[in-house]
Amino acid sequence: MLLALPPTTAPDSGKMAAPVDTVKPAASVVTDNDESDSLDTAELTASDSVAASQTGGYKPKAGWVYEHKVKGKLHELQLEIARWLGTPYRYHHAERRVGTDCSGYVKAVMKGVYDLDLPRSAHEMFQIGLEVARDSLQFGDLVFFNTAGKGITHVGIFLGAGFFSHASSRFGVQNYILDDPYYWAKRYRGARRY
Numbered sequence: 001m002l003l004a005l006p007p008t009t010a011p012d013s014g015k016m017a018a019p020v021d022t023v024k025p026a027a028s029v030v031t032d033n034d035e036s037d038s039l040d041t042a043e044l045t046a047s048d049s050v051a052a053s054q055t056g057g058y059k060p061k062a063g064w065v066y067e068h069k070v071k072g073k074l075h076e077l078q079l080e081i082a083r084w085l086g087t088p089y090r091y092h093h094a095e096r097r098v099g100t101d102c103s104g105y106v107k108a109v110m111k112g113v114y115d116l117d118l119p120r121s122a123h124e125m126f127q128i129g130l131e132v133a134r135d136s137l138q139f140g141d142l143v144f145f146n147t148a149g150k151g152i153t154h155v156g157i158f159l160g161a162g163f164f165s166h167a168s169s170r171f172g173v174q175n176y177i178l179d180d181p182y183y184w185a186k187r188y189r190g191a192r193r194y
């Protein structure tokens with residue numbers, strides 16, 4: 001049984017979210033209202049990202065993953081997320097149906113769909129990529145949280161329509177409401193686009 005993901009719509013508008021075709025350089029925040037530099041169409045190879053991340057200097061090319069979403073990978077990302085739903089939580093693992101933690105889940109999905117080799121921890125993932133304003137989130141952006149009172153400790157994948165997918169330590173991989181006032185909204189710390 002394939003579980004449906006929320007449609008990619010702009011929250012509270014009911015309209016499909018417009019694709020972002022430009023992004024700001026890594027030092028700034030991406031917003032829908034900014035005038036931005038053109039998308040760099042050069043591709044970043046997995047070996048480039050691995051080599052750079054080992055030196056701490058990984059700087060993804062602007063909008064690299066989003067460019068691929070526009071070229072047809074969006075559906076593949078939706079399917080991969082659906083395949084992981086229900087996988088139990090297992091600390092420091094990343095195996096579908098066997099068990100995964102939050103960063104292992106995100107790393108495996110992004111590697112499987114985009115061949116993007118992200119760092120292993122949520123904290124390290126948060127250090128790279130383009131910062132995205134909350135009101136400019138697009139399907140596939142990573143959302144980050146402080147769940148333990150000590151920096152960035154949790155990561156998920158934004159689904160659109162106010163939902164995100166993540167590996168919960170209590171319930172495993174699930175889709176949940178980003179703006180849940182009792183838990184996630186209070187712990188949200190930012191988003192990144194790769």
